[in-house]
Amino acid sequence: SLRTFERTLALLAVVARHRLFGQLAKPLTAALAWLNVRVNGHRPKESLTALGQTWIAMMPPNDQELFRITEVTDEAAFAEIHLHCPLRGSGDGQACHALMNYDRSLMKAVGGQLEVLESQATSGKTFCRLAIRRENGSQQEREP
Numbered sequence: 058s059l060r061t062f063e064r065t066l067a068l069l070a071v072v073a074r075h076r077l078f079g080q081l082a083k084p085l086t087a088a089l090a091w092l093n094v095r096v097n098g099h100r101p102k103e104s105l106t107a108l109g110q111t112w113i114a115m116m117p118p119n120d121q122e123l124f125r126i127t128e129v130t131d132e133a134a135f136a137e138i139h140l141h142c143p144l145r146g147s148g149d150g151q152a153c154h155a156l157m158n159y160d161r162s163l164m165k166a167v168g169g170q171l172e173v174l175e176s177q178a179t180s181g182k183t184f185c186r187l188a189i190r191r192e193n194g195s196q197q198e199r200e201p
Contacts, residue, residue, distance in 0.1 A: 070143035073152035082155035090162035101168035109134030
């Protein structure tokens with residue numbers, strides 16, 4: 058559920074920002090992503106449209122459109138996260154990078170790669186902007 062996701066995110070943000078425990082954030086997020094992929098049976102995708110849709114499907118229920126694909130080009134599916142991040146305005150790009158390892162791990166499991174273009178932690182904005190690309194970097198046709 059969204060509430061569980063938000064609570065887990067808040068806990069992971071505390072871990073990621075902690076001086077001693079911060080290094081645990083990456084393996085924890087990778088393990089949670091692995092669990093998501095295995096439990097929900099997500100499979101590799103070829104097209105950028107399918108990768109973007111799969112990323113949304115891997116997130117909690119999206120009734121409020123907190124996770125959005127805004128554009129698909131030949132190079133990437135561009136996405137936004139409108140969920141209130143516990144790192145918003147913190148200036149802690151390193152903790153953000155550690156938390157976003159969850160999304161990077163999800164995309165890697167289905168044949169994609171994810172790049173954070175703008176983060177709530179450092180941009181001053183109320184949402185994050187992402188680019189989802191094919192893992193192999195190929196320029197295949199988009200699905201209609």
